[in-house]
Amino acid sequence: MTSSTQLAVIGGGPGGYAAAFLGADLGMQVTLIDEAPNPGGVCLYRGCMPSKALLHVAKVVTEAREASACGVTFAEPTIDIDRLRFWKQQVVSRLTGGLRQLSTQRGVTYLQGRAELLGPSSVRVTILDGTTTDLEFAHGVLATGSRPAIPSALRLESDRVWDSTRALEVPEVPESLLVVGGGYIGLELGSVYAALGSKVTVVEMTPGLLPGVDRDLVTVVARRMESTCEAILLETTVTNLAEEGTGVRVTLEGPSISESIRQFDRVLVAVGRIPNSEIPGLERTRVRLSEFRFVEVDRQRRTAEPSIFAIGDLVGEPMLAHKASHEARAAVESIAGRKTVFEPAAIPAVVFTDPEVAWCGLTETEARAQGRTIQVARFPWAASGRALTLDRPQGVTKLIIDPDTERLLGTGLAGSGAGELIAEAVVAIEMGATVSDLRLCIHPHPTMSETVMESAEVFFGQSTHVYRPKRG
Numbered sequence: 001m002t003s004s005t006q007l008a009v010i011g012g013g014p015g016g017y018a019a020a021f022l023g024a025d026l027g028m029q030v031t032l033i034d035e036a037p038n039p040g041g042v043c044l045y046r047g048c049m050p051s052k053a054l055l056h057v058a059k060v061v062t063e064a065r066e067a068s069a070c071g072v073t074f075a076e077p078t079i080d081i082d083r084l085r086f087w088k089q090q091v092v093s094r095l096t097g098g099l100r101q102l103s104t105q106r107g108v109t110y111l112q113g114r115a116e117l118l119g120p121s122s123v124r125v126t127i128l129d130g131t132t133t134d135l136e137f138a139h140g141v142l143a144t145g146s147r148p149a150i151p152s153a154l155r156l157e158s159d160r161v162w163d164s165t166r167a168l169e170v171p172e173v174p175e176s177l178l179v180v181g182g183g184y185i186g187l188e189l190g191s192v193y194a195a196l197g198s199k200v201t202v203v204e205m206t207p208g209l210l211p212g213v214d215r216d217l218v219t220v221v222a223r224r225m226e227s228t229c230e231a232i233l234l235e236t237t238v239t240n241l242a243e244e245g246t247g248v249r250v251t252l253e254g255p256s257i258s259e260s261i262r263q264f265d266r267v268l269v270a271v272g273r274i275p276n277s278e279i280p281g282l283e284r285t286r287v288r289l290s291e292f293r294f295v296e297v298d299r300q301r302r303t304a305e306p307s308i309f310a311i312g313d314l315v316g317e318p319m320l321a322h323k324a325s326h327e328a329r330a331a332v333e334s335i336a337g338r339k340t341v342f343e344p345a346a347i348p349a350v351v352f353t354d355p356e357v358a359w360c361g362l363t364e365t366e367a368r369a370q371g372r373t374i375q376v377a378r379f380p381w382a383a384s385g386r387a388l389t390l391d392r393p394q395g396v397t398k399l400i401i402d403p404d405t406e407r408l409l410g411t412g413l414a415g416s417g418a419g420e421l422i423a424e425a426v427v428a429i430e431m432g433a434t435v436s437d438l439r440l441c442i443h444p445h446p447t448m449s450e451t452v453m454e455s456a457e458v459f460f461g462q463s464t465h466v467y468r469p470k471r472g
């Protein structure tokens, strides 16, 4: 059976469904294709949302344990794992079901199946029961996302070795868990299991957790992880995994490793993600891949095949849901004939550990690598009244400023709730705000948002709650 559509979107994650919905809002006839029963992609089914649901549980458990410092003592929390799983699953079902409803309301045709490109303007969808539907399209958007990367040394066909998808299912709470990879996924999931009661060891190949992130921000979360984890092994590589007894025998290599063979009940491999660019039939188009197998796109997200656009994890870093959905906007507006480009000045990134780490725009690390002159204004959270009332004085807010124009170039935050605070900095950077603008905007008291304003005051040597005269 062959039918036609104006816009065919392959992949129903935050890139794909945002593209499909906007296409419909702009009056296009749209078909959205994904293998899952409902739209949602990795983000909703096995990424952002289930991980944040579990991190919420981890936070509740941790806060209950730590409330005694403020004079409230709870009994040690008991974890009902079936109920926890059910609750997390309900969150996912509500969200993905809601997206299906939104598709229907917008008149988007949702096809549950696997897509294969037949050429630059047609796709074959193999539905679950094996039947196929061929679809002609005027424009296509590829949004097939990414999957966990598993290096060959860590490949072991065993239910004791998990990737992030398996870890999010919470098959059990192991007595001991080795997390391979100190990036955001490893730290988020490691924190969850540590809070649930596992003895968590994190192994990271580079000299620090969260490679690439400014060290002063990482220090805040690293200190906390050091106290909640069994061990954090830096500059350490896992070279082999083998089943042994009821667990996994792990071979470790690194300058500070005294015991190179260790035993863990379960191992979580979280060493990165690779794009799903092996889309069947892609070779029948002119779509090109980069050296790292991302689909190459221009500023509108058009591929080398003029009728086909690509967005999200498939086209490169940062592999984040909000980047995907904003690329969707650029692609679909361009398809609709509008003048548009995807050129953000600030894409926020948040590590949802407790405390959180968040940044946007230029980082200090990037500025130094580029040899760019910047000025950094820092406000320690220990000087924030709100942080003390929350019993969370561990944190920092810092602004990266162009000393000539006094424009805000970037912002870094570490501390409880940093992920919400970063949005103010994104708006400021995108609006071309100067550090004076931040200083002069009245922030509500007592809130953590005041730390953004006070960092700006630090720049001028006039922070009310920090005495630090302006240098030079």
Ligand SMILES: Cc1cc2nc3c(=O)[nH]c(=O)nc-3n(C[C@H](O)[C@H](O)[C@H](O)COP(=O)(O)OP(=O)(O)OC[C@H]3O[C@@H](n4cnc5c(N)ncnc54)[C@H](O)[C@@H]3O)c2cc1C
Pocket (backbone or CB within 6 Å): 010, 011, 012, 013, 014, 015, 016, 033, 034, 035, 036, 040, 041, 042, 043, 044, 046, 047, 048, 049, 051, 113, 114, 115, 116, 143, 144, 145, 146, 164, 185, 276, 279, 280, 311, 312, 313, 314, 319, 320, 321, 322, 323, 324, 352
């Ligand atoms: C554990 C974890 C936590 C995360 N937390 C966050 C977070 O807090 N914040 C954040 O911004 N990002 C987070 N991410 C990243 C985020 O999930 C991704 O950046 C986002 O999902 C990418 O969206 P996408 O639209 O590019 O593709 P995806 O969400 O990957 O969706 C792609 C979809 O395409 C489908 N597909 C692939 N090939 C075909 C085909 N041939 N036919 C039909 N369908 C196909 C796939 O099955 C999938 O459903 C997290 C990821 C993980 C793994």
